[in-house]
Amino acid sequence: MAERMPVRRGERREWGGAPDAWQEPFRELEELWDRMGQLFDPGWAMTRTGVAWQPMVDVEETENAFLFDVDLPGVARDDITVEVRGQELWITGELKEKERTGVLRRKMRRTGSFSFRGSLPGEVDADEIEANLMDGVLSVKVPKSQQSTSRRIEIK
Template identity: 55%
Template sequence: MGHGRNVAEVPGIKRDDIDIEMSDRELRITGGYKERERAGVLRRSTRRTGHFEYQTLLPADVTPEEVSATLRDGILTVTVLKAQVTTSRHIEITEA
């Protein structure tokens, strides 16, 4: 596995309103659509509000340094880079 990619659509959400955490193998993305209020305006906003949460399990040998995220045009892309490709190798047996 060279790398994995998770994509989430988050239209209209700001980068500062998204939180990405990684603990052990679990990648957790949370965020909210926050209502932008203007002082003195009593009319109710039609802007979308709410909370979202997304969780996924990563391969066991992934470290936080290998995870990156980008937000462009309402699409959040989380990319997991793998430093080494898992291959089989011969293990020498040494004399005790």
């Protein structure tokens, strides 16, 4: 016989009888643990509008540019904003909750607002920044200005 999964409180249960506390004795502890994890998770941040999560980002510096690869699976292109503010790259947006028809048994995927700020050392050419979203990865190329690129000086 298949094991039945309990559903969230307040929803109708298939099997009656015992109170919620007996059917799901560790539910409240698990929810508290999840909330505490958000407080200590470096992927969550407080913003002016509330709590936002921070996507995973790889930053690479080449001779001519800074390259940012941002993991944003499931985020629509129109829900992402990329800006340069002074010497910082700002990537913000929202991963919208998908509409469900069934009962949500467990939620572990992040949804809601996200935010990333990365410092850009040196001068950059803001007019030539390129951003592409492909296979859930946002790739942002921030070219260095001609003044900030390095060159080797011959010693005489």
